[in-house]
Amino acid sequence: MKSWQINKIRPLHDQVVVRDMEFAERKLASGIVLPDDNRKSEGIRPRWAQIHAVGPEQKHYQVGQWICLTHGRWTRGAQVEIDGEEMTLRKVDLDEILLVSDEKPRDETLGAVA
Incomplete structure (x- = not known):
């Protein structure tokens, strides 16, 4: 997939843009394998993602923080190249x-980031 080359982004209003969301199969320290649950209706879990940018009106979250989201509550990803x-x-x-x-x-238990 082709990436857009950009220098900086700024979301509008109070919006939050994230990166580093984990979708792949994961193996826990205990040896249990959690399959990829993307696009499935069973066994879905919340996901952690790192905040990349916030809008100028956002008062609760900051760039660099990690947020845990209800499954499927994000847009499709946009491939970008920044710096x-x-x-x-x-x-x-x-x-x-x-x-x-x-x-x-x-x-x-909450979709750890490896």
């Missing part, structure tokens, strides 16, 4: 943010 780094960015549904963390989460 030579390729990433997938998504806009999230603010009403579906469950948790926020200043550190990269490790909680295996």
Whole structure:
């Protein structure tokens, strides 16, 4: 998939744009394998993502924080290249943010980031 090359993005209003959302199959420290649940109706789980940008009116979340979202409450990803780094960015549904963390989460019960 081709990436758009951009220097900087700024979401409108109070919107939040995330990156680093985990979709692949994961193996827990205990050895249990959690299959990829993308586009399925059973066994779905919340996902953690890192905030890449926030709109000027956003008062609750900051760039760099990690948020946990209800499954499926984000847009399709846009492939972009910013400062030579390729990433997938998504806009999230603010009403579906469950948790926020200043550190990269490790909680295996809520869709841990490996």
